[in-house]
Amino acid sequence: MDAKPNGEYSSDRVVDGPTNPMVTPLLTDLYQFTMAYAYWKAGKHQDQAVFDLYFRKNPFGGEYTIFAGLEECIKFIANFKFTEEEIDFIRQSLPPSCEDGFFDYLRGIDCSDVEVYAIPEGSAVFPKVPLLRIEGPIAVVQLLETPFVNLINYASLVTTNAARHRFVAGKSKILLEFGLRRAQGPDGGIGASKYCYIGGFDATSNVAAGRLFGIPLRGTHxxxxxxxxxxxxxxxxxxxxxxxxxxxxxxxxxxxxxxxxxxxxxxxxxxxxxxxxxxxxxxxxxxxxxxxxxxxxxxxxxxxxxxxxxxxxxxxxxxxxxxxxxxxxxxxxxxxxxxxxxxxxxxxxxxxxxxxxxxxxxxITASNDLNEETLDALNKQGHEVDAYGIGTYLVTCYAQAALGVVFKLVEINNQPRIKLSEDVSKVSIPCKKRCYRLYGKEGYPLVDLMTGENEPPPKVGERILCRHPFNESKRAYVVPQQVEELLKCYWPGSSDNAREILPPLKDIRERCIKQLEQMRPDHMRRLNPTPYKVSVSAKLYDFIHFLWLNEAPVGELQ
Amino acid sequence: MDAKPNGEYSSDRVVDGPTNPMVTPLLTDLYQFTMAYAYWKAGKHQDQAVFDLYFRKNPFGGEYTIFAGLEECIKFIANFKFTEEEIDFIRQSLPPSCEDGFFDYLRGIDCSDVEVYAIPEGSAVFPKVPLLRIEGPIAVVQLLETPFVNLINYASLVTTNAARHRFVAGKSKILLEFGLRRAQGPDGGIGASKYCYIGGFDATSNVAAGRLFGIPLRGTHxxxxxxxxxxxxxxxxxxxxxxxxxxxxxxxxxxxxxxxxxxxxxxxxxxxxxxxxxxxxxxxxxxxxxxxxxxxxxxxxxxxxxxxxxxxxxxxxxxxxxxxxxxxxxxxxxxxxxxxxxxxxxxxxxxxxxxxxxxxxxxITASNDLNEETLDALNKQGHEVDAYGIGTYLVTCYAQAALGVVFKLVEINNQPRIKLSEDVSKVSIPCKKRCYRLYGKEGYPLVDLMTGENEPPPKVGERILCRHPFNESKRAYVVPQQVEELLKCYWPGSSDNAREILPPLKDIRERCIKQLEQMRPDHMRRLNPTPYKVSVSAKLYDFIHFLWLNEAPVGELQ
Structure with missing residues (x-):
């Protein structure tokens, strides 16, 4: 491994590979290859597709999530290339009828035609808003689905968990991540150390993580x-x-x-x-x-x-x-x-x-099976603890062990696509979109707004209608005092767009801490927090519902 | 990575390193190094220590656990050696007052003086009985604590979870592990695929796991x-x-x-x-x-x-x-x-x-957020599903995201040691021990029995008293029809003992399936299963309580 601590990269330098060398293009579901073959066989593999990566519900009964895992995704695609051994293995894993041309095609692909736009790592994020928008040849982008979801799911979950523990413990306490032994596998532990640090922890006991990421180390006997x-x-x-x-x-x-x-x-x-x-x-x-x-x-x-x-x-x-x-x-x-x-x-x-x-x-350091509830109980009882060592409940995200990150096709060859479901919360929001965070007079974020790619952006001081994507009665006019475009270009593909620099770990941690301080306090409550609003423009709302009616079969009551 | 599928090793060949190359001697808690330094400084680092690795409670409300992760532990110690870069990093991480001689000592250590006895991987195991007994110089064995616990904790947990899903689904169904995207990090996913296969799954969607371990792959679109x-x-x-x-x-x-x-x-x-x-x-x-x-x-x-x-x-x-x-x-x-x-x-x-x-x-394959409960509900409703694809709940062990595996000192320089606790279930069982499984007339295992190292082993047909380790009223005479010694030598250290061969993955899977079939059905129930009995010999019982009284301070009521 030749990962550098605090990996600092400028946009014109080569990007190192993922922290874990096991993160290769084979770390994906078999169906990504069977689909790639079917696309190739149909001559459809170069179709230009746009996918959104997002989640549907905040974890831990809360109303916010911290986005993490982006750096690992970019490191992955920057080095995405099949080896001959990998291609041989894929060939063995597919039916023998698959044609040779497909393996020649696989041999040639990389992510130079893929564009990735993302919300900066360490940001507070909310359901349905794309964390990443990935655009490129459909067969290639599909291959990225599983590794991207894997790299972001746990990263965002455990960062959020750490941020919640920090919130309950209070700013003045020292928080130590002690979870390596109870983590779900070796890089469950290494990832936990990295992402808990981003979420506001001060140090870890995990020596390997200290070495890889420059996180302060702590431990005695x-x-x-x-x-x-x-x-x-x-x-x-x-x-x-x-x-x-x-x-x-x-x-x-x-x-x-x-x-x-x-x-x-x-x-x-x-x-x-x-x-x-x-x-x-x-x-x-x-x-x-x-x-x-x-x-x-x-x-x-x-x-x-x-x-x-x-x-x-x-x-x-x-x-x-x-x-x-x-x-x-x-x-x-x-x-x-x-x-x-x-x-x-x-x-x-x-x-x-x-x-x-x-x-x-x-x-006085305390360290016995601590979690959000026990920290809260200690605060209520009164205590003299200065530092907390937290393990199992933190790193395994015991209270909720998975985040439901999904990766959905929203457009192909400029045609918007929708995924329907009997469960409305599972209907995807179609179209290649832009996303904005609108801030109010007090400086708090008020609402996130998604629009079609070519709609004019919301402007400071101008009233704009924000609609709930699926509930027609939920809508509000907003006059933003500040407008922040959320999705930035982290991997320009073959476009001429400038690429965002991957910031060092400390900056991501700072961003996370600042973002949470900026939130309106009622969104942050442990009990009954107020949901943060996520909306679509009037135009996008109409389009979603047009497409929905178009795709859904009409039932017949008998 | 040059791991071989189904890694077959004979005892006279070199053992490959761990599947994940991030599993190095630095993948441990800092306190293992501060303790090693303190031992070294006190001239105590070569003291001969015996540690037991065990858990205290079966997961998922059940009464059995499947032991897994042993092969990775042996691969780890077989290649345990610090690089110069690692030693430099440890030096930077310890106080500058630490003496150079310690780093020379670290440079020289490996696991050639460490003996590891273990229950075969894929066995049904129970609380308090050592899964591993590790003996060797205390400073070295301490360094193994965190990686061993990490490698066994999740492995045993997810194998058990898979076995429980197999139990509910029934033998005739095809079980597919689809969890990579929701797993806790990349090798959360790779580990899940390996251990779910051991626990009785038939295939995985995870291509990397298929390549590493030879597990059948499945997936469509x-x-x-x-x-x-x-x-x-x-x-x-x-x-x-x-x-x-x-x-x-x-x-x-x-x-x-x-x-x-x-x-x-x-x-x-x-x-x-x-x-x-x-x-x-x-x-x-x-x-x-x-x-x-x-x-x-x-x-x-x-x-x-x-x-x-x-x-x-x-x-x-x-x-x-x-x-x-x-x-x-x-x-x-x-x-x-x-x-x-x-x-x-x-x-x-x-x-x-x-x-x-x-x-x-x-x-007909079904795959929507399935878990033990939904499989059970499907069985009760009646259905026509032939195969299940199971992801999130399986691989993250959502119902219980961690197993409480611990690593406790039980003897040093031939002196038995005990760890006390106000919670009786946390008191450790002292002494270097032997462990046996005693079988009854019907062929079912009746009880696991721990004895001191030098006690005569229980004999077939001879009555022996089995005592609960902490509850004096719980005891029973047993006449075993078969006696199985549980701990076998997987790493002989400098002893002349023969080394058990690490079996191929399929054999471990077979063992798991057979072991579960052999259990008395009431231990396997989903609701209110009967606890399997774990006991100590009369001699060990007396010794535990002698040591306990000796170490615990006498209180004064005021």
Whole structure:
């Protein structure tokens, strides 16, 4: 793999391939090849098609989604080319009657005739509005359907999930993604780390993701580390140089024991705990000897209040004697609200009793099966947690494990196409479209508007009718204070259009954070949020309904 | 990628790397490296540790799990080695105070001192019983925790999900995995295809998975294919050679039109439908011209009963005239029970009316957001579906998106270790253990039994006491009719033990199917299944409770 951190590309340079080298033109459904063959056989493979990629419903019971996965799609099409081995495999997978000419055709195709317009990655997006509009020879564009949907579906879902966790946790908390082990496969984990960072997380435990994307890394030790020690007698090298290098503590283990007694018999803490677990004390001491400047201890292997916190404090105070400042503790079980408050009280008592400035402000990290609901419950109970490590529920999107992204044909050879369904929400919006976000006086986005490709764009200060695409009674006049065209050219194909630069990961993350801050608060509520409006122009509305009547068979009641 | 289909390895050959080249020693949590450093700094890195990998609760409300992911773990450790670039990155990710000697140590490590014992992949497994027992130098084994858990968690979860879908669908149905586009990332999709095949699916739509693992591929066309056609006039090349090559039909389009009229005005079908959708008819005709021997049509783009089925039948009858046998239809929306029965009735009527033998038995495939519940509901309603294409709910494990696989230290330097928790179900079972499955008279497995490493194994025909590990009142005598040792050596490390061969994918699939057939039916029920019993020997029981009392601090009520 030769992916670069924060992949920065200018429009005139070669684009690297997808992060995962398994993302090849074969990562698609077989029917894309059978259709390509049927198109080719009918001489229809060069027909100019326009497809929209969109979703129908926001996830997690919310009213917004963050769009992500675009960079991987562009990296994919920039390098789209079949190898001979791949063509051989496709040949074996199709009926033997398929003609050789088709495989010659496959050998020659790439995405140089495909145009991709997209909403910038990290944007807040809404149902039915195309995230991508892909135009090109129908056989080629069809081949992109499955990989594009795959690359965008989970990316957008988990970014949205991360953004929702950030929303509940609040801006001031540190959010750590700890999900690699529970993710759905290796790049479920790598993707989660990337997209949770975009969604507003601060760091990950996943070293591979840190390397690939330059995401800050975090991590200290596990329960196994604690229970791998039997007692402080095991620690042979007890020396610790002071932080400024001016002195040496010959027996750091002894210093820790001294502090443990001092705490135990101090005026304000006497009687709060008895004998602490010695294997835990040994583990903490050993960890501090290895990382005197980064001492963070997992305190719940045996008993948080009676063993973990006192042991941690003894080691932290010994470090403090030598000029080191401990980082804090991690809680991974039990009543996190209660335990975090107990820990804070203990820290503050020590700050006061022993006059150690800042000891009361040590960081408390919590990390036990957290999700939106538990964060919300912690907020309601009151707690002293500074940082959250979130895994399973975040990365697997446990509350809703898939987003229904679809890829629908909307025009072929300049003829608009519609996909009907008995379920109105599944009817596609035909035509090659332009999409706009209209902003109101207060600076909030008011409505997204889709129009036909050749309609005049909405103008600032000019009243325009916005209609619900399928419900004739839902419509509103809007006088936009700002008009933003949503779809930008990320892959110009053979056109002369300028290509948008793929921004570095940090810029995508910034965009996501800013977009969410810009939304009207009632769209963002966890409970009963107001739906954001998505509309079509009057002209497009009429056309949709003309086409619909045209295509649907007339029933006969018998 | 140079993975081989059905990777067959003998124990004396080199083992290929993991399927996904992103599975490297960096695909782990940062804390594995901070712990490794702390162990190394304390001179403890070579301590001999034993870890168990297990889960605590069966997924999906069931009482069984299928173990999968072992082959990928073995491929991972067989090639475990840090590159210089990786070591550089680890150095940058740790505090600058970390000593150079540690990175020299990392440079030298591999898994030649690690022993892995495991239950064979594709086995039915149960909570608390180790799926893997990993023994070796603690610093190295810790580094394996995250990738092992990642590789096994989703693999076992989705295999189990597939097995559950097979159980509800019944043995006679064809099950197709169609989930690539909705999977959690690219190898969420590739993994899903592999593990759903193990769990009892017959084929996948995922071409990359077909190539990597030799899984049968299936797929025909989408709604977009149908709506990409406007009318039969578009079809220029109307020639079709008969199946035996003896004659040419000059105007297949005309033949289809003729058949459509014949059906429309036939005695038994007159009045059941009016004018069918012409773009659909064109698409079906064109697809049949491309694949006359593999004609399967998606019939719900416009209206299943009034357009899709009649159009399909017209094309299928035209093909039949030329000696080709159509495959059938796919339904992707609406009331699948009703529509499948309507389709079957239509087919049977045609078989009778036009004397086309076998037409009534054409395959009906259904594929709209199916899951265990909808399959069960279809069974209850009565239906005529022969094959199911299942995507989202299957591959994302929507009903439960993660399995709680853990990796716990159970022994270090021959000292048993226990991880306590206020939640009894989270207390780990200490000691390096042996595990057995005991079978009863009827041939069903009765109970899994864990013992200490050096206890005598249970013997056929000899009564043995099996105890619940934590509940003193739950115990039973068992006289096994067959005893199976569960953990086998898959990676002998530096020992002389023989290594189990990694079986080809088909054998793993066979094992899974057989294991499930062997289970007592009440464990397999969808509703209120009976838990399968997992137990420890009397000696291990006593030892667990001795250690527990020893480690837990005594409280003081105040």
């Amino acid at each position: 596990s329960h196994a580390f604690v229970s791998s020690y039997m007692s402080p007698d095991e620690i042979i090298d007890k020396l610790l140089l002071s932080n400024d290098g001016s002195s040496i503590c010959e027996d750091f283990v002894g210093l820790v024991q001294t502090w443990l007694s001092k705490i135990q018999w101090s005026n304000s803490l006497r009687g709060t705990f008895g004998e602490t677990n010695q294997s835990e004390l040994a583990a903490f001491t050993s960890y501090a000897l290895a990382f005197p400047n980064n001492f963070l201890a997992l305190v719940d292997t045996y008993d948080v209040v009676r063993s973990g916190i006192p042991n941690f404090c003894a080691v932290a105070l010994a470090l403090s004697d030598l000029g080191y400042k401990a980082v804090g503790i991690r809680l991974d079980s039990g009543d996190l609200a209660y335990l975090s408050c107990e820990a804070r009280r203990f820290f503050c008592t020590i700050e006061k009793e022993f006059g150690v400035p800042g000891f009361g402000n040590l960081t | 989408s709604h977009a294919f149908v709506s990409s056609y406007m009318s039969p006039d578009e079809i220029i090349d109307k020639l079709l050679l008969s199946n035996d090559g003896s004659s040419i039909c000059e105007d297949f389009v005309g033949l289809v039109q003729t058949w459509l009229s014949k059906i429309q005005w036939s005695n038994s079908l007159r009045g059941t439908f009016g004018e069918t959708n012409q773009s659909e008819l064109a698409a079906f005709t064109s697809y049949a011209l491309a694949f006359p021997n593999n004609f399967l049509a998606l019939v719900d783009t416009y209206d299943v009963v009034r357009s899709g089925i009649p159009n399909f039948c017209a094309v299928a009858l035209a093909l039949s005239d030329l000696g080709y046998k159509a495959v059938g239809i796919r339904l992707d929306s609406g009331d699948l029970a009703y529509l499948s029965c309507e389709a079957r009735r239509f087919f049977c009527t045609i078989e009778k009316e036009f004397g086309v033998p076998g037409f009534g038995n054409l395959t």
